[in-house]
Amino acid sequence: MKSTVKTFAVFVLAFVLFEGCKPKNAYEKITHDPLLFTQMQHELNYVIIYDIFTPPVASRVFAYSNLAAYEVLANEGKHFESLQGKIKDLNNIPVPTAEQKKALDYPLAATVAFLKVGKALTFSQDKMQHITDSVLDVVKQSGIPDNMYTNSVAYGSAVADSIMAWSKKDNYAQTRGARFTVTNLDGHWEPTPPGYFDAVEPKWGTIRTVVMDSVWQIKAPGPIVYSNKPGSPFYQMAKQVYETGIHLDTTQKWIANFWDCNSFKLHVQGHLMFATKAMTPCGHWMEIVGTIAKDKNADFYKTVYSYTGVALGIFDAFIASWNAKYTYDLVRPETFINKYIDPNWKPYLQTPPFPEYNSAHSTISSASAAVLKTIYGNETPFRDSSERNWGWPDRTFPTLDSAAREVSMSRFYGGIHYLPSVWDAYAQGKEIGLLVMSKLLKKYKE
Structure with a gap:
């Protein structure tokens, strides 16, 4: 049950370099790869297994982590809308600043948001941090512009923080x-x-x-x-x-x-x-x-x-x-x-x-x-x-x-x-x- 994310990410990077020798947007072959996000789900699943969460608590981890990723992508406006106003008390999800919009990779920001919420809601934060570091290390090596990397990580983190603030009002703490x-x-x-x-x-x-x-x-x-x-x-x-x-x-x-x-x-x-x-x-x-x-x-x-x-x-x-x-x-x-x-x-x-x-x-x-x-x-x-x-x-x-x-x-x-x-x-x-x-x-x- 050991983490495989680093091996997986290195494989993706090697594929990018072999196929395109760092084309202009080589980083997108990593950050926009749905298999990377699927692997993140798998890694979070196995952290949940390790932490022995009950089924209801596990469902809360998956719901808030995925909602964070969803809200990042919703703000790009391509395929779906934000769930603000449709979900109880969900509001004040941050939007990218004008400066961030100039260079922002939404899928990378979504992955960051997913991983940050997942880390916050699990016990094995060291494992989640290792997964996050492994992914971000590969992204850094992919040729992504520095300002785009910085903006994407910052925006994903901001959305994650807003979801976590909202999560604390769901009566979970009171039921412990x-x-x-x-x-x-x-x-x-x-x-x-x-x-x-x-x-x-x-x-x-x-x-x-x-x-x-x-x-x-x-x-x-x-x-x-x-x-x-x-x-x-x-x-x-x-x-x-x-x-x-x-x-x-x-x-x-x-x-x-x-x-x-x-x-x-x-x-x-x-x-x-x-x-x-x-x-x-x-x-x-x-x-x-x-x-x-x-x-x-x-x-x-x-x-x-x-x-x-x-x-x-x-x-x-x-x-x-x-x-x-x-x-x-x-x-x-x-x-x-x-x-x-x-x-x-x-x-x-x-x-x-x-x-x-x-x-x-x-x-x-x-x-x-x-x-x-x-x-x-x-x-x-x-x-x-x-x-x-x-x-x-x-x-x-x-x-x-x-x-x-x-x-x-x-x-x-x-x-x-x-x-x-x-x-x-x-x-x-x-x-x-x-x-x-x-x-x-x-x-x-x-």
Whole structure:
């Protein structure tokens, strides 16, 4: 999982020198290369993995970092407009000075803004600084005029500062250290094995939304009425999870593992306990964005546009899903099944430490798919290779919807969600993704 940005950047520089022997604008082959921005997303993703951020917190990092890059490019006015006035309290984004406009590389400024916000929002700032230094060192060697380099870095930094100032008003700081009180009432959530961890981010539903007017604008219908009586709809729903888990086939297990994205999985072997890290579900989708943008030969601007749309959709989707989780406080299948069906049953995947309804994986995946298919079309086949570092073979999808639906089913196969919960979440996320595109980003101007 080590950083590869320096090797990547040096490769790009060597390519430029070989192909053009420093033509007039050789630096643009680096600063305007969408693959460089995709690599920055990848590097940030792996810093997030290293720092073991929870999925909701990871979504915040991606949303604000990408928004900073987007706002830089919006001020150039070529392909999309600023989101000021469309997003709550987002205003006073700096515009380039008259002097800066004389020599300003907007893609370089966007990359600087992305990296600076990413650094500010992560713990491993030394790693983020190394990534930034590696990129800027290569840019300096590319023949970029000194004044253009200075102006671009200064402008990107100024936009990053404004986004960070805005981010501090989203109620995040006020939610740190919040604890959830377990009710011990039948049908409500309680800690699950093997770690019996406290509930994660119980106040995430109070974080300021970006695209939704409020967290209640697009809400899930709620779970079916709880009952532990055999034959009741709730009991039958839990039994469906139980029986499916007993009879999983090889493909279903593969699907469950491929989309697990458990950022901190606890392993217990006798008296030995250890944890492993993995991508968050939002990190997984950010990797998919890079794959599709590359497959579609998207330029730097459309690549940033795509990442920003997905990141904002995921951010609001997590807020909406987490609000539902702590509003309904529903028992996990593992707890219910162990109490009322089979005390020895275990889900195929490790149950995450928060209430069941609804499935955040489903919500953020359908939101991502809705954004991407608005940009590129639903008939967008792609090969997802993002799980190779964890030993899972690639999966190929004919459409974006097929991927989002598979994610939803993966949580049911894993035994950690009831079936209605994943489809309620899927519908909720789809609405959020469409709202992102209709209210904020609208149509990309080629």
